[in-house]
Amino acid sequence: MSEVRLTVEPRTEFGKGAARRTRRAGKIPAVLYGHGSDPKHLSLPAVEFARAIRENGRNAVLTLDVAGSASELALTKTITAHPVKNHVEHVDLLLVKRGEKVTVNVPIVINGDAAPGTLVTQDLNELQLEAEALHIPEQIELSIDGAEAGTMIHASEVSLPRGVTLQTGEEALVVNVTEAPSESDMESDIDTEGAGVVEEASEDETAGEQA
Structure with missing residues (x-):
């Protein structure tokens, strides 16, 4: 996963009114925390952040250029969206370091077609994985091409990229192929x-x- 660079600003106003003003200015209120440091309140550029998530997924690692301080690496931890209007209202960012391993949820993408006359049920849509912060896979691909009825694929049987370890329970059922x-x-x-x-x-x- 590639790094995404964003220029962000410190936030000095807080509360609902301040958050609304931030969003009207085309920015998103955010908090950066981690490694025992005091939380930093920031404003993210809304358009650029939305593009980063769209192109790199929710596990995008951001290089934050903060005015008046050194750049910092951050992992997008939580995105809060408006329940009706669906715009991003707030973002929680986790401070990370190069070489550090983090635990994230990564989506599973099913490829291929099972054998004729079968029904495929996907029980898990994502796996919890541990990976180096700058090498988080965008997705995990799982082939079911030609799978016969009775095939059951568990989390431990999913092939993972080198350096990535499974945190989801090994016996968790990912895909179940049954007779249609x-x-x-x-x-x-x-x-x-x-x-x-x-x-x-x-x-x-x-x-x-x-x-």
Whole structure:
């Protein structure tokens, strides 16, 4: 994963009113913390930050050029978005150092097609991994090409890049390939559900007559 450089500004005003003014100015309120240092309140350029996340994923490592101080490396830890308008309201950043290992959640991307007549269920959408801060994989690709019914892929069986270690439980089920239901199975399920509705209605009618 490549580094992304952002020019940021220190924040000296706090509270909801100050945050709104920051966002109106095209910036995002953020806090940088970690390594036992005092939290730093910053303003991130909204457009550039959104582009960095879009192009590099939520685990993007940012080189922050802070006015009046040395550049610092940061990992995007938490992004808070507005529940309706969907714009970014606040960002938590974790201070990291070159060579330091961090624990992050990385998305799983399924490739290929399982054998005909099968149904694929993806039980996990991401894996928790430990990786060097500047070498976090953007995604983990998992091939199911030709997988037969009965195939179960657990976290320990997923191939990881060199230097990356699994933190998710090894027995966690990632993908389950089963036999796809036949038309007769589906019709049988519909008939069974219908019979249940009729039976329930019948009981209600009986209760009404008794009343």
